[in-house]
Amino acid sequence: KIYEMRLTKANEPHDPLMFVKRAPMTSQEMKDYINQTIFEITNATYNRIVRALLNRHAKSFFSYPAAKSNHHDFAGGLAFHTISILRLAHSVVKQYPDIEAPLLYAGAVLHDLGKTVELSGPVGTEYTLAGNLLGHLSIIDAEIVEAADKLGIDGQNEDLLLLRHMVLSHHGLLEYGSPERPKLLEAEILHDLDELDASIMMIQGALTNIVPGDYSDRIFGLDNRRFYKPHTPNHLQDSGKDPSSLF
Known part of the structure; x- marks a missing residue:
């Protein structure tokens, strides 16, 4: 219920972004991490694009x-x-040999970049006309092709085709919007890491206001499953209860 409304004064906060939920990293911290990762994309084609x-x-x-x-x-x-995906990707690269790290990192950076066109912004987020009609996979794929053309990169260059495949296949299944299923090791890894990060965030978000011993609401993005919040010390600390009260 809104009881009163007025315009802000010059000395009062007036940026809507100050009043919305934000990432747990500052914009500068995120820029620094992305910039450092770009130096690790040592393939010239991937790096330039x-x-x-x-x-x-x-x-x-x-x-x-x-x-x-x-x-x-x-x-x-x-x-x-x-x-989050890049952090996971760095761990995977350390764990398993023969992964083309520059391709994996480049695909991770670009895989959802089309959402800057698909979505309207951080406040009152809606899907744009392009978002509804094209989707972020096809949007960024078209921009990759356009960027390659401007940079003088041959459209049939294998590196370019591999990078496009990373983006186009990252949803994993045709019914989830990918025109192709992953056909590269790095594409399969990107899809798996994308699914892992999204699933963890959805489950944690659904359990945020749930007391131990209860179930979350059904999560649409996870096949309408409900998740249980157990009576563990960490969950009890989140809820403000004393863990010793259980024993």
């Missing part, structure tokens, strides 16, 4: 959510989701 597209969408990339709802649906969520 990533730099060109990040420069084009820099302002939106670090302020937009990753979705209207479900996961990372907060200001800065798009960049934070990307960084």
Whole structure:
């Protein structure tokens, strides 16, 4: 219920972004992490395209959510989701040999960048006309092709085709919007890490206000499953209860 409304005065906060949920990293911290990762993309084709597209969408990339709802649906969520995947990707590269790290990192940075066009912004987020008609996979794929053309990269260059495949296949299944299923090791890894990060965020978000011993509401993005919040010390601390009261 709104009982009173007035315009802000000059000395009062007036930026709507100050009053919305934000990523747990500052914009500068996220920029620093992304910039450091770009130096690790040592393949010239991937590096040039990533730099060109990040420069084009820099302002939106670090302020937009990753979705209207479900996961990372907060200001800065798009960049934070990307960084979460990159952190996981760095761990995977250390664990397993023969992974093309520059391709994996480049695909991770670009995979959801089309959401800067698909979504309207961090406040009152809606899907744009392009978002509804094209979707973020096809949007960023078209921009990759356009950037490559401007950079003088042959459209049939294998590196370019691999990078496009990373983006186009990252939803994993045709029914989830990918025109192709992953056919590269790095594409499969990107899809798996994307699913892992999104699933964890959805479950944690659904359990935030649930007391131990109760179930969450059904989560649409996870096949309408409900998740249980157990009576563990960590959950009890979140709820403000004394763990010793159980014994």
